[in-house]
Amino acid sequence: xxxxxxxxxxGLKPVIVERSGAVGxxxxxxxxxxxxxxxxxxxLEEMAGRLEHAGVEVMLHTEVEGIGSKGVTLAEGKxxxxxxxxVASGFDIFDARLKEEYGYxxxxxxxxxxxxxxxxxxxxxxLHDGSAPRRIAFVHCVGSRDEKVNQRHCSKVCCITxxxxxxxxxxxxxxxxxxxxxxxxxxxxxxxxxxxQQAQQESGINFIRGRVSEASPTIDGRIQIKxxxxxxxxxxxxxVDMLVLIVGMKAAGGNERLAASCKGVTLAPxxxxxxxxxxxxxxxxxxxxxxTAGAATAPKTIGESIAEGAMAAEKVVEYxxxxx
Amino acid sequence: xxxxxxGYMISVARGIDLDxxxxxxxxxxxxxxPEFRACIACGGCTATCTAGNLTSFNFRMVxxxxxxxxxxxxxxxxxxxMLCGKCRLVCPRGINTxxxxxxxxxxxxxx
Amino acid sequence: xxxxxxxxxxxxxxDDHYYYARSCIRQNFFPGSETTFLRIMRDVLGKxxxxxxxxxxCTGIGYHTDIVPLDTTMAVVARxxxxxTEAGYENMxxxxxxxxxxxxxxxxxxxxxxxxxxxxxxxxxxxTGREFKxxxxxxxxxxxxxxNREAIAAQAVRKxxxxxxxxxxxVVEHIGCHYxxxxxxxxxxxxxxxxxxxxxVDEWGGRVVDYPERRHCCGFGFxxxxxxxxxxxxxxxxxxxxxxxxPYRPDFMVAxxxxxxxxxxxxxxxxxxxxxxxxxxxxxxxxxxxxxEMAGLVLGYDPWEMGMQMHQVDVEPLLARMGVAYDPxxxxxxxxxxxIGAPETAVVNSFxxxxxxxxxx
Numbered sequence: 001x002x003x004x005x006x007x008x009x010x011g012l013k014p015v016i017v018e019r020s021g022a023v024g025x026x027x028x029x030x031x032x033x034x035x036x037x038x039x040x041x042x043x044l045e046e047m048a049g050r051l052e053h054a055g056v057e058v059m060l061h062t063e064v065e066g067i068g069s070k071g072v073t074l075a076e077g078k079x080x081x082x083x084x085x086x087v088a089s090g091f092d093i094f095d096a097r098l099k100e101e102y103g104y105x106x107x108x109x110x111x112x113x114x115x116x117x118x119x120x121x122x123x124x125x126x127l128h129d130g131s132a133p134r135r136i137a138f139v140h141c142v143g144s145r146d147e148k149v150n151q152r153h154c155s156k157v158c159c160i161t162x163x164x165x166x167x168x169x170x171x172x173x174x175x176x177x178x179x180x181x182x183x184x185x186x187x188x189x190x191x192x193x194x195x196x197q198q199a200q201q202e203s204g205i206n207f208i209r210g211r212v213s214e215a216s217p218t219i220d221g222r223i224q225i226k227x228x229x230x231x232x233x234x235x236x237x238x239x240v241d242m243l244v245l246i247v248g249m250k251a252a253g254g255n256e257r258l259a260a261s262c263k264g265v266t267l268a269p270x271x272x273x274x275x276x277x278x279x280x281x282x283x284x285x286x287x288x289x290x291x292t293a294g295a296a297t298a299p300k301t302i303g304e305s306i307a308e309g310a311m312a313a314e315k316v317v318e319y320x321x322x323x324x
Numbered sequence: 325x326x327x328x329x330x331g332y333m334i335s336v337a338r339g340i341d342l343d344x345x346x347x348x349x350x351x352x353x354x355x356x357x358p359e360f361r362a363c364i365a366c367g368g369c370t371a372t373c374t375a376g377n378l379t380s381f382n383f384r385m386v387x388x389x390x391x392x393x394x395x396x397x398x399x400x401x402x403x404x405x406m407l408c409g410k411c412r413l414v415c416p417r418g419i420n421t422x423x424x425x426x427x428x429x430x431x432x433x434x435x
Numbered sequence: 436x437x438x439x440x441x442x443x444x445x446x447x448x449x450d451d452h453y454y455y456a457r458s459c460i461r462q463n464f465f466p467g468s469e470t471t472f473l474r475i476m477r478d479v480l481g482k483x484x485x486x487x488x489x490x491x492x493c494t495g496i497g498y499h500t501d502i503v504p505l506d507t508t509m510a511v512v513a514r515x516x517x518x519x520t521e522a523g524y525e526n527m528x529x530x531x532x533x534x535x536x537x538x539x540x541x542x543x544x545x546x547x548x549x550x551x552x553x554x555x556x557x558x559x560x561x562x563t564g565r566e567f568k569x570x571x572x573x574x575x576x577x578x579x580x581x582x583n584r585e586a587i588a589a590q591a592v593r594k595x596x597x598x599x600x601x602x603x604x605x606v607v608e609h610i611g612c613h614y615x616x617x618x619x620x621x622x623x624x625x626x627x628x629x630x631x632x633x634x635x636v637d638e639w640g641g642r643v644v645d646y647p648e649r650r651h652c653c654g655f656g657f658x659x660x661x662x663x664x665x666x667x668x669x670x671x672x673x674x675x676x677x678x679x680x681x682p683y684r685p686d687f688m689v690a691x692x693x694x695x696x697x698x699x700x701x702x703x704x705x706x707x708x709x710x711x712x713x714x715x716x717x718x719x720x721x722x723x724x725x726x727x728e729m730a731g732l733v734l735g736y737d738p739w740e741m742g743m744q745m746h747q748v749d750v751e752p753l754l755a756r757m758g759v760a761y762d763p764x765x766x767x768x769x770x771x772x773x774x775i776g777a778p779e780t781a782v783v784n785s786f787x788x789x790x791x792x793x794x795x796x
Contacts, residue, residue, distance in 0.1 A: 100440060100627035177347070185364075197417065201362040204354060206391070209365065214627075216647040219682050224647040229340055231365045231388050238342035328708040331663050335671040 001047045002309025003086045003293050003316075008054040010317050015080065016051075016058045017072060023048060023058055025090050027302060031120035034157075034164040035191040043302065064089075064254070066261020067290060073261065083323070084289045084316045087258060087273065088309065091249040091295040094143025094151060101214040102139065102245055107223055109133075110215060110243045112142075113158070116165050125172055129221075133176055133241035136169050137225055138162045139212045140182040144248030153270045155248030156299040159186045162246045163199045170203040179206045179240070181227050189301060210236065215243055249299040262287050273297045283312040289323075291315055345393030353390065353431055360424050362417045363387065369411035369421050375404045383411060387424055395435035402429045441624035441634075444615075448582045449572035453484045454524035456515060456538075458531030459492045460693035461725075467742020468725040469530055472576055475730055479590055480583050485522050490515050495533035499657040509555040510562065512541050517559060517567035525571040528579055532692035535575040536613025539621050542569060575614060577691035577726050581623055581631045584638040592735035594640030597686075598758025603642040604686040607721070608632035609676075609699060611692025612652050626650075632689055632726055639733045648679035654702075655694035673702040677714045677721070681795045685715075687722040687753050689729050699723045701747045704783045711792050713782055718794035720748035720783035732759060739765050744775075748783045 001023055004014040016023060024047070030040035051058070063075040071082040096104040096112045104110045108128035111119075119125040127133055140162050144155040159182065166178050185207065187193040199205040210227035218224050222239045229236045251271030258273065259265045264287030268274045273296045276284035283291050293312040294305035354361045367384050375381045381404035390398050402425050411421040453476075461469055476482045494511050497503035519527060529535040545552035559565055580587070595604045610629045615622025624630030627650065633643045654672025659665045676699070680688075690696040700723040707713045707720070715721040723746065724732075731741045738759060743750045744766045754761055769775040780786035 097440070100625065105439070106628070197362055201358045204351075204358075204361060206361075214650060216649060217645055218647055229388070229392060232340075232385050232392070232394075235339035236342065236392070237339055327711060330666075330705060330709060332666040332670075334674060334706065334709060335667040337671070337675070 001051055002306045003088060003313045004056045004309075005047075005050055005054055006310045006313030007316060008056050010313065012317070012320075014056055015082070016056060017062050017064055017074070017080065018058060018060050019063050021060055023051065023060075026093070029114065029117055029121070031117045032164070032168070033302060034160045035189065035195045037164070047306075066257060067265075067287070068261060084291065084319055086291045086293055086309075086312045086316065087285075087296050088293040088305075088312075089252050089254055089258075089296050091272075091299065092252050094149070094155075094247045094250045096142055096245045096247050098149050099142055099146075099245070102142065102212070102243070103215045103217070103223070104245060107215065107217050107243075108221065109223060109241060110245065112245045112247045113138075113161055113165055114247060116168075116244055120168060125169070127241055131241075132173055133169075134173075135177045135238070135240045136166075136173070136179070136242045136244065137212070137238070137240040138166055138178070138180045138244045138246055139225075140180065140185075140246050141211065142245040142247050143250060145183065151248060151250060151270075153272075153299070154186065156186065156188065157301055158246045158248055160189065160192045160195065162244075163187075163192075163196050163205075165244065165246075166205045167195070167199050167203050170199075170205065177206070178204075179208055179238070181208050181210055181212050181225075183209070183211050189303075208236070249295060252296065255296065262290060264288070265290060268298075270298075283308055283315055289319060291319075340392050340394060342393065347393045349395060349431060350391050350393050353427055356431075357420070357423060357427055359417070359419045360387070360427070361391070362419060363391075364417060366416060368414040368416065372410045372414050374406045374408045374410065379404050381405065383421065383425070387428065390428055390432065395432050397435070398428055398432050399435055440628055441630035444620060444623060444625035444630075446574075446578070446621065446623065447572060448574050448578050449526035450582075451482050451526075452524060453482070453526045453528035453574075453579070454519040454522060454570075455484050455486045455576075456490060456493070456527060456529045456531075456534060457486075458534065458693045459496065460697055461530055464693070464697050465725060465728075465742050465745045467740070467745065468727040471727040471731045471736065471741045472530070472580075474736075475583075475587065475727065475734065476579070479734060480586055484528060485524055487518055487522060490518050493531070493534040493537055495531065495537045496657060498537065499533065500661055501658070506554065506558060508537065509541055509544075509551065510558040512538060513555045513559040513567055514563060514565060516569060517563070517565035519570065520567045521565075525568065527570040527573050528576050529573070530576050530693075532575065532611030532613050533694065535573070535621075536611075536617050538570075538573055539618055542573065543618065545569070575631075575691065577614075577631050578623060580726050580730055581634050584635050587730055587734065588638050591639065591733045593733060593757065593759075595636060595729070595733065595757075596640050597756055599756075603640055604757070605644050605683055606636045606641040607644045607646065607649075607680050607683070607685040607688040608636060609649075609653065609688055609690040609692070609695050611690065611695050614691060632691055635726060635729065636689070639729070644680060644683045644685050646680045646683050648676045651676055651679075653690075653692075653695040653698050655692075655698050660698070669698070670702045670705060673698055674706055677703065677706070678795065680721075681714050684796055685721055686756060687724050687729075687750075689724045689726055691726055696723050696725050704747045704781055707782050707792060711790070712795060713792045714795050715748075715752075716796050717752055718782070718792060718796070719752055719785055722746060722748050722750045722753045724750075732757060737761065739768070747778075749785045751785065 007014040024044045065073040072080040143151050187196050210230045212225050212227045215223050215225050223243045224239045226237045259267050265285045266274045275282045291312040293308040370376050370382050370384045386401045405425045409422050476484045494503045494508045498508045615626040619626040636643050654669040659669040703720045738761050767777045
């Protein structure tokens with residue numbers, strides 16, 4: 001969205017090709033954004049309003065097949081003539097069912113952070129039977145930093161998401177015990193570390209360094225989890241009412257199609273699109289005229305993705321000038 | 325009839341069982357001194373500890389165990405502290421570690 | 436439980452013509468199960484299975500206790516393959532979980548490191564002059580029973596249910612660690628939600644109990660039970676499972692591993708005598724069955740013919756619940772009516788004495 005806005009501001013004619021029925025991607029599912037707790041809707045509305053105001057053309061329900069020499073190939077064999085392309089196709093959410101030992105979709109009260117965002121948006125967070133949880137555990141790094149599911153990368157935003165949602169749970173359930181099981185806590189962004197400390201100190205969230213090894217059902221419909229409290233070197237077990245899996249970012253499934261159709265575009269071992277270089281060419285690909293913005297190249301925050309949108313637009317302008 | 329001795333005993337689980345541990349005291353300690361919960365286990369306190377370099381005293385570990393409801397021995401361990409206060413100077417989270425020592429001694433003397 | 440993912444882990448299981456590899460523990464502790472397996476395969480399912488007296492231990496127990504070196508183990512396993520090849524078979528049916536895990540691991544090792552296969556072939560040839568083909572299909576015998584569970588159900592005389600109430604029996608299934616924890620793809624249902632035994636229980640009308648410590652190891656641990664001083668943490672793992680399953684009031688356990696079936700059964704006696712604690716609704720212990728015994732009961736086989744008198748925990752209360760007719764006086768009579776001896780009395784053998792046990796159920 002930002003890339004289109006920047007291009008339009010430069011007097012170019014961007015077209016957004018969107019697979020779903022609305023722009024905004026996964027942001028549309030989020031409730032509030034870390035670390036400021038800004039409603040996601042606020043950001044979305046502002047961006048969408050600016051798009052509309054700028055009169056950017058949006059093609060909804062349109063699937064991209066690939067990028068060829070003549071432009072963007074759409075489904076049904078149509079081609080969209082384009083002088084340059086910005087790939088802003090984002091990421092896929094890791095399918096938590098692949099971590100079988102956590103019992104997602106097997107036990108009733110195992111959720112993902114995405115489920116929780118949706119429940120928050122609906123304004124009703126509760127257990128399967130409608131009751132309030134008394135003990136909640138968050139599991140960090142589900143589908144991240146995990147060779148077993150072929151996701152060796154760090155998804156980066158999950159740590160702060162876990163902190164944010166734990167604090168939201170604290171607001172909703174003041175009496176509940178809340179535990180976050182982490183391998184490392186990576187608070188890379190502005191205000192993140194401060195939020196983490198606030199979660200510990202003021203919200204009373206218990207952070208336990210240890211990866212949950214398995215979840216199993218108890219006779220009363222709760223979930224027993226096991227981990228090591230690595231900071232004291234002893235195994236630990238506990239029963240919780242609600243288990244939240246903090247799911248990571250997986251490279252978009254469409255990346256492979258992109259790389260196959262577009263000569264020069266390559267993928268990193270993680271499956272994300274490889275940038276031309278990691279520094280000055282981070283929004284360029286190996287294919288001239290094909291640029292990226294956002295989580296197509298790596299896990300990113302919303303702020304970073306917007307910044308990259310503007311940067312990619314600038315690179316497009318530069319590219320078109322040279323091409324003339 | 326007495327229990328039979330087969331030449332071994334059934335081992336006792338050494339894990340921390342948060343379903344069994346009474347977390348009331350841990351919660352009260354945290355309420356009294358919220359910064360007590362802010363530890364990030366960097367180990368700076370233990371690295372510099374006057375007592376910990378000569379005895380098995382590990383302030384970081386003992387206060388972590390207390391937060392998990394493992395109170396046994398905490399009082400005795402905290403008595404090893406020489407109250408020099410160097411750990412407080414080191415702590416990146418600004419925790420009044422000396423205060424934590426005193427708090428644990430005051431609250432968990434029974435264990 | 437919504438076991439939806441087991442179909443992601445289906446493996447190829449040969450339909451007929453197997454070379455049978457027996458288990459050391461099973462031949463000694465419940466030999467009737469292997470006999471029952473052959474009976475089911477041949478009489479009920481009409482399969483061709485070759486029971487070869489020449490094959491030996493796979494050395495699994497020795498290997499896992501660091502007594503037998505890997506090269507020796509590989510040569511011994513190569514010899515079993517040679518015997519199979521010589522007998523004209525290419526599908527191997529393995530009775531033991533440890534053997535199954537070991538064979539699977541060796542085949543995988545040979546695949547990844549071909550030089551180890553070459554060495555095993557050379558060692559075998561030097562020692563015995565034998566050569567072999569690798570099996571085309573490797574299955575645990577519980578895989579074969581699972582594979583034929585519907586055919587067995589078609590010939591069943593009873594279901595896994597309470598004969599009086601018609602309620603399904605509560606069954607705890609326990610999978611040997613080396614069945615799928617080493618290679619999840621080698622087990623039906625994978626390692627987290629194995630379906631090999633649960634599928635039989637479902638098919639034959641029982642109710643599978645999913646309890647917190649379902650996946651936990653029985654504590655067998657090879658060197659841990661072999662060394663007396665280490666048995667404490669072997670038995671503690673079985674106890675952990677028993678404590679965890681007791682509230683579900685299981686009617687019986689079924690295991691597909693020789694060691695697990697043996698320990699989950701015998702440790703109940705040890706726990707009762709050491710700590711005065713018993714499990715099971717009537718405080719007489721929870722019977723532990725092999726899947727062959729479970730299948731045999733469904734098919735109407737005589738429990739004593741299947742060797743169920745070899746169990747530590749008496750199976751009679753379960754037989755009564757299932758409405759199985761049996762001759763109480765025939766329990767300790769072996770072939771041709773010869774008395775085979777009875778065990779010392781204990782609470783898990785339906786003994787009543789003055790000692791007071793705490794029943795956990």
